[in-house]
Amino acid sequence: MKRLPFIAGNWKMNKTVEESLDLVRGLKVSLQGIEDVEVAIAPPFTALYAVSQELKGSSIHLAGQNLFWEEKGAFTGEISPVMLKEIHCRYAIIGHSERRQYFGETDETVNRRIKAALKQGLKVIFCVGETLEEREKGINFLVAERQIEGGLKDIGETAMQSLVVAYEPVWAIGTGKTATPRQAEEAHQFIRQKIRFLYSPKIAENLRIQYGGSVTPENIKSLMAEEDIDGALVGGTSLNAESFSRIVRFKEM
Numbered sequence: 390m391k392r393l394p395f396i397a398g399n400w401k402m403n404k405t406v407e408e409s410l411d412l413v414r415g416l417k418v419s420l421q422g423i424e425d426v427e428v429a430i431a432p433p434f435t436a437l438y439a440v441s442q443e444l445k446g447s448s449i450h451l452a453g454q455n456l457f458w459e460e461k462g463a464f465t466g467e468i469s470p471v472m473l474k475e476i477h478c479r480y481a482i483i484g485h486s487e488r489r490q491y492f493g494e495t496d497e498t499v500n501r502r503i504k505a506a507l508k509q510g511l512k513v514i515f516c517v518g519e520t521l522e523e524r525e526k527g528i529n530f531l532v533a534e535r536q537i538e539g540g541l542k543d544i545g546e547t548a549m550q551s552l553v554v555a556y557e558p559v560w561a562i563g564t565g566k567t568a569t570p571r572q573a574e575e576a577h578q579f580i581r582q583k584i585r586f587l588y589s590p591k592i593a594e595n596l597r598i599q600y601g602g603s604v605t606p607e608n609i610k611s612l613m614a615e616e617d618i619d620g621a622l623v624g625g626t627s628l629n630a631e632s633f634s635r636i637v638r639f640k641e642m
């Protein structure tokens with residue numbers, strides 16, 4: 390059985406509440422009738438509640454861009470999985486390279502966040518990917534391996550059914566430099582192989598692996614044509630309803 394394609398928009402630190410609502414209204418219109426692709430959007434925390442109200446009855450899912458592993462307490466500035474669940478988030482993005490790069494996220498903290506999210510019934514978009522320096526040194530697979538082993542430590546088979554991996558080479562994020570479909574496919578194959586080894590052929594076969602890094606309406610089709618690429622995590626291009634919908638509607642191109 391072929392995996393259901395999954396396109397998610399990561400808005401990062403963009404869009405006020407008003408701007409978020411505008412974008413979401415645009416998306417509801419342009420994505421009407423989409424059934425054979427799963428779609429999620431991750432607005433900033435301040436806009437999540439308003440967007441969740443606007444999305445009532447829509448098939449577009451909501452995602453948090455991050456979360457903290459405790460349920461509540463004295464953790465100034467953090468948001469818990471329980472809070473995301475309450476406002477109908479289905480997914481949480483965890484371990485994005487910007488979190489790792491600018492906010493001290495490590496494989497260990499990524500692992501704690503993933504476990505906390507899954508425990509509360511959220512699904513997880515777990516991000517991995519190498520920097521340019523790591524690719525040039527030829528250690529890109531080693532990095533992916535370390536991130537996967539660390540991020541998924543003590544996560545069981547059942548929980549894995551609620552997890553999606555996003556392979557995002559850091560050198561391709563926001564740079565306009567997409568990985569070639571070949572480069573992305575190689576990484577995705579490697580990740581699937583690793584999951585097969587850590588879990589089982591069935592878990593690996595069912596796992597959806599998104600590609601992320603300068604995805605556009607122009608390159609989505611060739612990326613999606615690869616066997617192991619099951620979707621995309623889209624940053625910059627997800628900030629516009631028209632271009633994001635064209636990505637979601639890649640089959641029609």
Ligand code: PGA
Binds near residue numbers: 563565601624625626
């Ligand atoms: P980009 O970002 O599409 O702007 O390159 C992707 C991401 O960071 O998820």
